[in-house]
Each structure stands twice: as C-alpha cells, then as structure tokens.
Amino acid sequence: MPVSIDPTPIGIRADSSADEVALVDATGVLTWGQAHDQLIRAAGGLQAVADRPGQRWAVLGENAIPTVVAHVAGLLAGVGTAALSRQLTASELAYQFKDAGIVAVVTGISSLASVLEAAEQVDLDLVVVHGEGAEAAVAQSATAVQSRVEVRSWGQWLAQAPAASAPTDRPPAPMLVYTSGTTGRPSGTEVRWLTGAQLTAGDYLAALIEQSHTPSGAHLVAGPLQHNGPLTAVRHLLTGEPVVVLERFDAEAALAAIERYRVSSSVMVPTHFQRMLSLPVEVRERYDVSSLRLLAHTGSACPVSVKEAMIAWFGPVLVESYGGSEVGTLCRIGSNDWLTRRGSVGRAVPPFEVLVLADDGTPLPVGTSGLLCFKAPAEHGIRYHHDPDKTASAYVAPGVLTLGDIGRVDDDGFVYITDRAADVVVSGGVNLYPAEGEQCLLTHPQVADVAVIGIPHPDLGEQLLALVVSTTADQPLAAELEAWCRRTLAPYKCPRRFEFLEVLPRNAMNKLDKPALRRPYWPSARTVAG
Numbered sequence: 001m002p003v004s005i006d007p008t009p010i011g012i013r014a015d016s017s018a019d020e021v022a023l024v025d026a027t028g029v030l031t032w033g034q035a036h037d038q039l040i041r042a043a044g045g046l047q048a049v050a051d052r053p054g055q056r057w058a059v060l061g062e063n064a065i066p067t068v069v070a071h072v073a074g075l076l077a078g079v080g081t082a083a084l085s086r087q088l089t090a091s092e093l094a095y096q097f098k099d100a101g102i103v104a105v106v107t108g109i110s111s112l113a114s115v116l117e118a119a120e121q122v123d124l125d126l127v128v129v130h131g132e133g134a135e136a137a138v139a140q141s142a143t144a145v146q147s148r149v150e151v152r153s154w155g156q157w158l159a160q161a162p163a164a165s166a167p168t169d170r171p172p173a174p175m176l177v178y179t180s181g182t183t184g185r186p187s188g189t190e191v192r193w194l195t196g197a198q199l200t201a202g203d204y205l206a207a208l209i210e211q212s213h214t215p216s217g218a219h220l221v222a223g224p225l226q227h228n229g230p231l232t233a234v235r236h237l238l239t240g241e242p243v244v245v246l247e248r249f250d251a252e253a254a255l256a257a258i259e260r261y262r263v264s265s266s267v268m269v270p271t272h273f274q275r276m277l278s279l280p281v282e283v284r285e286r287y288d289v290s291s292l293r294l295l296a297h298t299g300s301a302c303p304v305s306v307k308e309a310m311i312a313w314f315g316p317v318l319v320e321s322y323g324g325s326e327v328g329t330l331c332r333i334g335s336n337d338w339l340t341r342r343g344s345v346g347r348a349v350p351p352f353e354v355l356v357l358a359d360d361g362t363p364l365p366v367g368t369s370g371l372l373c374f375k376a377p378a379e380h381g382i383r384y385h386h387d388p389d390k391t392a393s394a395y396v397a398p399g400v401l402t403l404g405d406i407g408r409v410d411d412d413g414f415v416y417i418t419d420r421a422a423d424v425v426v427s428g429g430v431n432l433y434p435a436e437g438e439q440c441l442l443t444h445p446q447v448a449d450v451a452v453i454g455i456p457h458p459d460l461g462e463q464l465l466a467l468v469v470s471t472t473a474d475q476p477l478a479a480e481l482e483a484w485c486r487r488t489l490a491p492y493k494c495p496r497r498f499e500f501l502e503v504l505p506r507n508a509m510n511k512l513d514k515p516a517l518r519r520p521y522w523p524s525a526r527t528v529a530g
Contacts, residue, residue, distance in 0.1 A: 008076070008209060009240030010036055021218075023237070024261065025065045026247035027132075035069070035237075038158060042073035045161035046081075049104045049126060053171050056080035056100050058093075060115065061226025062108030063247050066130040066154050068225070070106045071175060071234045075208065078167025078201025082176040082188065083226045086111045087490040092186070093118035099386055100176055100188055106154075109133045116141070119149045130154035172204035176385060177228060177325050179431065188385035191228060192328035193235065195379045209238055215293050217264025218242040220257055222249050222272055223429065228325045229267035229298050236265070251275040255287035262291040269299040269429025271460055273310050284313070292317050299429025300461050301417060301529060304342050311335050320345055322415070324403050326382045326394070330354075330374055331415050344414040352376055354409055361396060369418045372407035373400050420528045423514060425454030427462045427492075434464070434514075436493050440485050441466060446476040451504050451512045452495055454528070455521040461529030466495035467504060467517060475500045 013022065014036035022035040030038065046057055059070045059081050074081035082100040084093065086108060096102075097118055104124060107115045109131040119127055127149055129137055134153040141151035152160075174190040194208050212235045219236040221243060223229055233243045244261050246254060249272055257263060276284070292314055298321045311318055316335035322345035323329040331354070333346025348354040353375040356364045364370040373396055382394040382401050394401050404422025409415050425432045434452035441450045449469035454462040470476060478498035485494035505513040518527040 008205075008238070010039060010072075010238065013240045021242050021261070023065045023068060023243050023245070024257075025063070025245040027064070030065060038069050039073050039076060040164060041158040041161040042069050043077035043079075044164035045128075045157055046070075046073055046079040047077050047164055047167075048162050050079045053173075054080075054101050055103045056082050056173075056176065058082050058084050058097060058100065058102045058105045058107075060084050060086040060105070060107040060111050061224045062086050062111070062131070063221060063225050063230075063245050064108060064130060065245065066106060067108075068221075068233055068237060068243060068245065071231065072237050074173060074175070075201075075205055075234070075238065076167075077164055078170035078173050078205075080173035080176060082178070083191075083231060084178065085224070085226045085490055085492075087492055088114065089486075089488055089490060090114045090117035090121070091488055092490060094121040096178055096186060096188070097122045097124065099186075104128070106130070109137060112137055112151075116147070116149055116151070120147070123148075125150055127151050128154055128157045167201035167205070170201040172201050174204070175231065175234070177226070177231075179325050185387075185390075187387040187390050189326040189383065190385070191231065191325070192380075208235070212239045214239050214241055215264045216241065217291065217293070218244050218261040220254065220261075220263045220266035221245040222254060222266055222268045227299075227430070229269070229296070229429075232267055232296075249275070251279050252283060252287075255279075255284070255289065258289050258292060259287045264291055265294040265296070266292070267296045267298065269297060270302040270306055271300075271428045273297070273302065273306050274459060277306065277309050277313075289314055294319060296321060298322070300426035303529075307338065308342075311339065322346065322417070326384065327374075327376070327380070327401065327403070330403075333414070337414075341410070341414050344410075344416050346415065347413045348374065348415070351380060354413070354415055355400065356407065356409055357396065366411055367408055369406055369408045371396070371402055371421060372405045372415065372417070373402045375400055419526065425452075425462050425464055426529065427454070427457065427464070428460040430492065432464060432493060436489060437464060437466060437485060437495050440488055441468065441481060441495075444476065444481060444484050446471050446474075447481070449504050451514065451517055453514055453518050453521075455497070455518070456523075456529065463497065464495040465497045465499065465521070468498055468500050469502065469504055470500060 013032040018033035019031050022032040023030040071081050104126040105115050106128045112129050138151050138153050176188045178186045178188050214236050221230050221233045237243050244257050295317050296319050318335045320333050321329045322331040329349050330352050331346040332349050355373040356370040357373050358364050358370050384390045405417050406419035406421050407417045423434055437452040438450050441447050448471040451467045455465045457463040505516050507513050
C-alpha cells in the first residue's frame, strides 16, 4: 500500500497548496505537489534496496534538492540514511559505507568518481547520481568494463521506483552523521532530534513531526548538508515549511534569498556572519531581512564584536547553541540574554545539568574554570555507532559526559567556554581533528615527527598548521606534504600551512605539548578562536 505520507504536513500542503514553492536550489524550484510526488517515489526506491532493518542509504552532502528529498524520504519510509561529506576520498568513503551498513548511495556528479571507487571496494550494487551531467555519467558507466556497480540518474531512479509501504513494522531509523576524534578514526552517531524509545519507524516519524517546533515560513540552508545544523532543513520540510538551499555560501546571495523567499529561519556559523558583515554598507542595506525570526548559530565560538554587529543589524533573533552531533544541544542562549552576558553560551538545556570538574574529578565552585561536563539521563547520553571505546571515553563518570571543553559557570547558571581540552580545531564551524593529519603525515618517508595544531585565521576562526620534524637535511616541500595528505584525506582535513622544526616539545608522559606549540601563534593566553 502507499506510504502513509498524506496525513503529514507535506501531504496536507500538497493537497492545499500544490502550486506553492516547497524546495528551491540552484537548479530550480519544486512545488509542494512536485515535492510530494518525488518523496513518495524516493521512499519506495529506498525501501526496495534497504529492505532489512539496519541497512542504510548514504547521501553525500551536495547542497541540492535531491539531498533533502533523500533524507526526508528515508524518515517517511523508515529507511536509515547516512549524511556523508562530498569531499571524502574513496578510502574514507569505503570505511564509512562499511561501518554504516550502506547498501546504496545518492550522490552529486562531482563526487561520483570517488563514490564508484568506494562502492567497488565494498561491493555496493547501486549509485544514484544527480546534477548536470548525470545522464551522461549513466551512459558512460553502462559501457564501463568490469564494473559491477549500477549507476542510475536521479530522474531515472524516481521514475522506476516501486510503490512504498507504510513503515509500521520497522524500527526507527534516525539519520547517521560521522565525526572523528582525537584518535582520528571517524565514528557514526545518530542525529539527536528525538530521544526515548519508539516502537516503530512510523511512531518515530509521528513523534518527530509533533515535537518539531519550527518557525512558520521558509528556511534557508547556508552550510553543507552533511552537518547537523544545515540538516535541520529536513525537519522544516517534514513540518510543511519551504526550504531554500544555497549551493554554496555567498554573502550577498544569502541576503537576496532571505528577501526573495521571506526566509524566517536559518542556521549559520560565525564565518557566515563575518562574510555578510564584510559586505559594503550600501550592499547590506539593499536587502530586507526583517522576515527572519530565528537565526541559530553553532559550530564555533563567535567573536563578541561580530555577534554585537549581527544583533544590531538583524535584531535580537540570534540564538546560540552549544553541543555536538553526538549529543545535541547542551546549552542555549538568546540575543537579549547574551547582550547582558557577552561571551556566554547560555544555560544548560533540560534534562542536562552542568558541572565543572577539576583534574581529579571533584566539582569546582561557581566562577572557577575546569572541565565542562553535563549530567545526562541514559537516553540522552552519547552513543557512537559500533564504537563502545569512543562512547566510554566521552564519560568522566557514570551519567556524566564531556565534549572536552574548559569552562566556568556564573551565579545564574550561565556557561562560558574558556579553552579546549580535547585535541580539536574548529575551522569555519567544522570540527577538524589533528590526529587524522598527524597519522597521515607520519607515513611520509621524510617525516620523523609531526604535530598538527590550530592557529588563528581571520575568516575561518582557526586553520590547521603542521609542525614537522624531517628525517633528512633536505626537508620535504610543503606542497609535497599537502599533496601526500590529499591522497587519503578529504581536502578540508589537510593542513594548509607547514613549518619545519628540529624537535617537538613533549611532556613527562611523552605526549606532544600542544598548548606550548599553539601559544606563540595566538595574541593572548586563550589559544582557541572566539
């Protein structure tokens, strides 16, 4: 029987507002009637291949309509999707395909070569490709020698999709996203939009729609559709709100989209704010942004001057969230509270309770900086897919988790981040893990030792710098080392700057002394951006 979609807000909009705008990207527009049709077909196509619980489709994070449709269709059909980076190399993709139980892939044309190479490595049968050139890619793959992977275009796949079934007897299938860590090994974690036990995928979908409180009006996707923030677009479409997808972030294009589509909400990172503020005043004043009622920001600390300027421009609509993909939002603060407590990330969001702990695990008094931790019920805790060791490492005590930040709490319970204990660099709102670059560079024959650290960047907040000890007097060129990294790592994970040292400082435990290495590059005692 047809998938149970018509009682949802999407089905209602398809009946009542069939010709109104539902989805927008760089290639065009889908009305609610067209979006409804694509979603039903995509749901059937997903179910036809992933017919058993635990099987997932990979959806690479191209900022395009098919990416949003595929994720929404997965929730409607009770089929899990995994949001993966379009910049990953074939070896990185193959690892995540295998780890996530991927049986088929939706990708844009720009990632097709890496996807096909990875699909061959893990014996996938089907890749669906969208974008300009998709039909030609399908024709080319049909004549490829010794390729077992079937390639279909997005339009062809939808047209041939069977009817979907209501997912009444399937377990819930939240989206999966991947995050690395201090070990450098990527781990999957379910997107934490809904917690608590759900009996079926149908129950999960109904509860997700019921508990989604999104502002009415269009939602703007400003960042890559592989991260938690931009993926909130899925919830907006599920609740019957239009979604406008920017192919890539351009400051003036974002303002134009806000005005044209009367955008009411978006999720951005501080780099987006800085780029909009850098526009000439006459350009900024050209656009009406008064429709915005919620501008959420996350990913990295926002410089105080930047946030002040954004609130002065957009009004008190900025809401900052502190948390992570693996746990969701831990703290939140609105514009008015922030203006009286500049630099705070807000109070803990129930059911989380904030704690600040000393090195020995004892609680610290109000106003004292220490390891920032949160008490959490089991159903709200951190869980990494197929990685119990990494899950355990996120806890300092039973029921007490940490994201590895140093902070303090004031008398009113407002949290301030002061430093970072975990070895992570936040660049343009994206978490980068130095361990990945270090492990890669250590395989180069002329690298004896290496430390990758975060240093200031005027636009991105932080960028990666590799400090290298060479095995020979003829030090390898920086360009050669960057190319070495790009063979196995996605470009955004690779250091962009390299410096050569005779020795790297280490502590008594023989661990790299990262604070000492970072200190010369930062203008104050604080060695993280924001």
